[in-house]
Amino acid sequence: MNLKYELRNGWKVINEMNNIDAVMKYSDEYMDFLNKGKTERKCVKEIEKMAIEKGFKSILDIEKVSPGDKIYAINKDKNIALFIIGKQDIEKGLRIIGSHIDSPRLDLKPNPLYEDDNMGYFKTHYYGGIKKYQWVTIPLAMYGVVILRDGSKVEINIGDEENDPVFCVTDLLPHLAAKQRQKTLEKGIEGEDLNLLIGSIPDEDQEKDKVKMNILNLLNSKYNLVEEDFISAEIEIVPAGKAKNLGFDSSMILSYGHDDRVCSFAGVKAILETENPEYTASILCADKEETGSNGNTGMHSRFYENTVAELINMQTDYSDLKIRRAFSNSKVLSADVNAGYDPNYSSVYEKNNSCHIGYGVCISKYTGARGKSGTSDANAEFVGEIRSIFNEANVVWQSGELGKVDEGGGGTIAYILANYDAQVLDCGVGVLSMHAPYEIISKADIFEMYRGYKAFLNK
Structure with missing residues (x-):
């Protein structure tokens, strides 16, 4: 038994699993999505198109829901949420991937x-x-x-x-x-x-x-x-311009909008490839995260809660208690990016607790700033559950914080969903040059993130 925690190189595992072609195909699809989704409105249109092609129907056209039904809802052309109704009643909880599609x-x-x-x-x-x-x-x-x-x-x-x-x-x-x-x-x-x-x-x-x-x-x-x-x-x-392969080996992608369309796309792909889940599966693509998640299209709005309430009403006799139970029983991956360790600026990172490029999807027990301000801080039990799901699916994963304790920090939508009493864990990929006009991610990392999200929704 190996007693040490050691990072696994994503490319090494991908080669061992003969997944190179799959990684490159997935990356090409993602780059096409970036090129078409330069704004949150454009992203919503593209995701709606992808969902309809996979049999999803608008919630406006639904009166009753049954296990296996595929449904989407749009809020003011800037949010979109996809659902696959599970075998268990929605009251028993959802499996949610929560992301955002606005960018600086x-x-x-x-x-x-x-x-x-x-x-x-x-x-x-x-x-x-x-x-x-x-x-x-x-x-x-x-x-x-x-x-x-x-x-x-x-x-x-x-x-x-x-x-x-x-x-x-x-x-x-x-x-x-x-x-x-x-x-x-x-x-x-x-x-x-x-x-x-x-x-x-x-x-x-x-x-x-x-x-x-x-x-x-x-x-x-x-x-x-x-x-x-x-x-x-x-x-x-x-x-202006399209996403580009980066490096002689084309192992990375240089583009505008990785934060946070890289996680949104992975969540969408994961749910589009999900069938008949035990618990209702959902991907939420929110707006306004970069400015605090406020407004009627931000995560603080009631859009997602109202949509879940509508689905419960279509499934069974509605009550306020049922929607409260649904969120309290839910498990969420807050799908947002992390600060990738950059050797050019190593002084602001604590290397043992940083997200490293090419070493898979990154889970973050907490984000926030300095004294854990503005974080939901996932409990040990839920971190252990996600870790087990990823290990069982042979997903390459790592753990990371957003820089040294006193250097700054940042937040995600995790705490908002945690306020509903849901179990929430931040889970995304490392980004170099975050919030710059052109950001950098690893193709190995985004593929493992997609595999991790898919394993989570189907567990």
Whole structure:
């Protein structure tokens, strides 16, 4: 018997199990999902499409549920939850994979368009925890919806097609940056400096704001949009370009949006390949995690609870007690990413308790900051149960924290579901350059995560 806890290299196990082709196929599917799902709205559309192809039906079209039924529910085009009804009553508890599909980005302000020195700009407001200096001088795409003055909705998707223009935030040339270089990284680029350059051709028929008016004319001709319509718009600015294989061996993926679409996709794939589970299986893809999970599409909303209540009502006589029991009896993997150990910045990690790239899916007993603030802290019994499930399925797993105790930290949606008295454990993959415009993950890790989620839902 080996008395020591030792990490297993994911690629070594994958080779031993002859799973290389499966890993690469899964990674290609995931990269395609990333390319199509640049925003939470786009992700919801893609997941809905995947679910329908596998026989899932909208909860709006269901009156009664039976074991094996496959159902999905959408909340305001920004959340989606999938369910497969189990053999046991929902009151007995669900097996839930809870993830989020929003990612750090730049949003347009409600009154964004202005002109300065014959150049047109959009004012932006950054969303989530970003390093602002990382968002300058890179090609950016524009996605979103606008509700026009007549109440109609138009979609904007610019920057990722072959012949599309892109946009960018400018930076100061090094020849004139002596004062800028003296600032901290946090202050080198200020939030109000993240102004998106969008055009420079003037409309000579106008007396003033010639570039601004030319841009408005272009937007009006293509989208029937007037300037006031920006007030009722949700337009997100994200890195342009597709996900790319990283490394001579193509062992990693460089892309925008790994946090947290990497876990969402794994959960979706796992439930799409689940049939007739003992307990009702579910994957939840929430919004607003990067800003605290608030709002009517964040995890603090009642969307998921209300959906489970509807399913209970379709299964049996409804009572408030039954939904309370359902959540209290539930077991949850909070599917979010962890900080991958980076040798370039080793001083902020405690190596023995870090998530290592290429060593499988990572379970985290707690996240939070410093004195475990903002964490649900899973109990030993549930950690042991997940560990046993993974070992039985020969899933490559590891344990990790988010950096050294006093260096900072971060949270997930785990504590919100734990507040319902559910058993919850954080479980995801390590990411390098987290919250940067382009993040890095290991293909070995994401494949083991998908296998782990599938084992959990089917246990």
